[in-house]
Amino acid sequence: MLLDVKNLKTYFYSKRGVLRAVDNVSIGVNRREFISIVGESGCGKSTLAYSIIRLIDTPGKIVNGKILFDGKNLVELSEEEMRKLRGREIGMVFQDPMTSLDPLEKIGEQIVETIIEHQDVDKKEAWERAAILLEKVGLSGDRVNYYPHQLSGGQRQRVMIALAVSLNPKLLIADEPTTALDVIVQEKIMDLLEGMKRENRAVILITHDFALAADRSDKIAVMYAGWLIEFGEADKLANEPLHPYSEGLISSVPDVWEDRDIKPMPGFPPDLIDPPKGCRFRPRCPKAMDKCINEPPTFSVNGRIVKCWLYGENK
Amino acid sequence: MEVKNLATTIFRIPEVEGRWMVMSGLAIVCIVLIMAIFAPLIAPYDPTKSSGEILEAPSMKHLMGTDNLGRDIFSRIIYGSRVVLMVVFSASLVSMSIGVPIGLISGYFGGKLDRAISMLMDSMYAFPSLILAIAIAAVLGPSVVNAVVAISVVYVPTYFRMIRGQTLSLKSRLFVEAAKAIGAKDTRIMGRYILPNIVTTVVVVFSLSVADAILTEAGLSFLGFIVTAPTPDWGFELSAGRPYLPAGYWWMITFPGLMVMLLSLGFALIGEGLSEIYAPGRER
Numbered sequence: 386m387l388l389d390v391k392n393l394k395t396y397f398y399s400k401r402g403v404l405r406a407v408d409n410v411s412i413g414v415n416r417r418e419f420i421s422i423v424g425e426s427g428c429g430k431s432t433l434a435y436s437i438i439r440l441i442d443t444p445g446k447i448v449n450g451k452i453l454f455d456g457k458n459l460v461e462l463s464e465e466e467m468r469k470l471r472g473r474e475i476g477m478v479f480q481d482p483m484t485s486l487d488p489l490e491k492i493g494e495q496i497v498e499t500i501i502e503h504q505d506v507d508k509k510e511a512w513e514r515a516a517i518l519l520e521k522v523g524l525s526g527d528r529v530n531y532y533p534h535q536l537s538g539g540q541r542q543r544v545m546i547a548l549a550v551s552l553n554p555k556l557l558i559a560d561e562p563t564t565a566l567d568v569i570v571q572e573k574i575m576d577l578l579e580g581m582k583r584e585n586r587a588v589i590l591i592t593h594d595f596a597l598a599a600d601r602s603d604k605i606a607v608m609y610a611g612w613l614i615e616f617g618e619a620d621k622l623a624n625e626p627l628h629p630y631s632e633g634l635i636s637s638v639p640d641v642w643e644d645r646d647i648k649p650m651p652g653f654p655p656d657l658i659d660p661p662k663g664c665r666f667r668p669r670c671p672k673a674m675d676k677c678i679n680e681p682p683t684f685s686v687n688g689r690i691v692k693c694w695l696y697g698e699n700k
Numbered sequence: 701m702e703v704k705n706l707a708t709t710i711f712r713i714p715e716v717e718g719r720w721m722v723m724s725g726l727a728i729v730c731i732v733l734i735m736a737i738f739a740p741l742i743a744p745y746d747p748t749k750s751s752g753e754i755l756e757a758p759s760m761k762h763l764m765g766t767d768n769l770g771r772d773i774f775s776r777i778i779y780g781s782r783v784v785l786m787v788v789f790s791a792s793l794v795s796m797s798i799g800v801p802i803g804l805i806s807g808y809f810g811g812k813l814d815r816a817i818s819m820l821m822d823s824m825y826a827f828p829s830l831i832l833a834i835a836i837a838a839v840l841g842p843s844v845v846n847a848v849v850a851i852s853v854v855y856v857p858t859y860f861r862m863i864r865g866q867t868l869s870l871k872s873r874l875f876v877e878a879a880k881a882i883g884a885k886d887t888r889i890m891g892r893y894i895l896p897n898i899v900t901t902v903v904v905v906f907s908l909s910v911a912d913a914i915l916t917e918a919g920l921s922f923l924g925f926i927v928t929a930p931t932p933d934w935g936f937e938l939s940a941g942r943p944y945l946p947a948g949y950w951w952m953i954t955f956p957g958l959m960v961m962l963l964s965l966g967f968a969l970i971g972e973g974l975s976e977i978y979a980p981g982r983e984r
Contacts, residue, residue, distance in 0.1 A: 438881060440877065440880055469883060470883070471880070471881055472882035472883035473883060477882075479874050479877065479881075484873060484874040485874040485877070485878040486875055486878070489897060502883070502888065549881075549882065
């Protein structure tokens, strides 16, 4: 296993109280695996991603748990060791390609600087490599001399991906990489991310788009209110969701081909400083029972992980 | 067509105005710079020696009249620009090279260090600049170097506050986060990603603080903290001419006073004009 997150807790400390953004999440990622983490806004999926690459700023803190990456526990690494690992072992692509490149530098320079800082190559070779990287993500190599404002949103996101994989990391984390882009461009960017698997790389995609996740990934992890509530193979999870929340997410996806009613889920995700007692989904859950006043344990059902009392008997 | 062009020109006042301000400011500063550099060629008389009757009114022979010792005021003003420019420029460069790095580090790293530095800077900023400069100059004693020290200390907080604020807003921008995510060192993030994005602010703050420093320099000079007789300096001329004003000899303080105002105005115009031009483009 390439990445093994165990009982991770990332909390934010505010004046109002402790916000449990990621609460006791365990998730494993194998090499060459494409995993999507889905959920509504504010459910902790981005915090999970930022925790893995250890870019949580104060007032946030990893309180507990292990992040085993290639045998090393990232939680215990020093800031300097972690800095060296970022980019080289884990790459990251951000949500907004319009602002994630420095407006004052040519895109080639940004890639070249990264390569030179981490690897022992001269300037000329680094520029050649930058051009090759751009070609790999579907841009022509002479774009190295362009400034970010000369590129479209989709092109910039390609540059971001080129930058993220410029040091050949084993894991690529993409935080809503296509949210700011149109559907056609989204398809192409997703093709590009999926192709990363062929280069012996694992991909973690953070998205709120369940259809996109089901279409592209090997496994899906569903997060709700800081909890990982379901995790399993994408096909099975999409066709036969176990957790009522997963079910709700799927039935709120509009379908162009089938004349099916969209069922929007009632209510909102809870306040993570003062979450509901017991199961955090209980106030919105159509199948809530008496038992749900206690926090459900994580059950394993046919290789799938689900955090819901409904599956208590099956164990 | 003609009318439409005219309208676009008129309705884009901010940009045109900004440019106009910068150009006229530059013109004033350039004239004073030329005066300072080519003083021996331009000045008609030796500024430290008597060249006519005492307290002569302005005439063709003495463009701005003569002072109480019969020295040509026009020549003294031309030579005086050297002291003013030297003191003000070196002081502003010193405060810039202290204020910018401190502001950058303080804003970027934050935490206790930032709080401590900010508190120190704010307490300095709380003093009126002239009072603080006088206090420092009084402790150090009168000399050109000490005046530079006094003035540069006074303007460090101005740079610090602007740069720290800009750094705070830039460091939360996604491209800084992205640079961290590919393992960039803090020094490189500050030097290559943040600093180039605040250069325009530094230029604007420089011009505006020079404009203010000119007034502070004149104040210190007036009180005798910079030069001693017979060296000419504008602020010093003001104090020399003050006793003669009630008797009707207006030219002794009018011309040096006008020059202080004009030079300060020149830098203020450059600074304001530049910020007018840059401000809309900063958020791209």
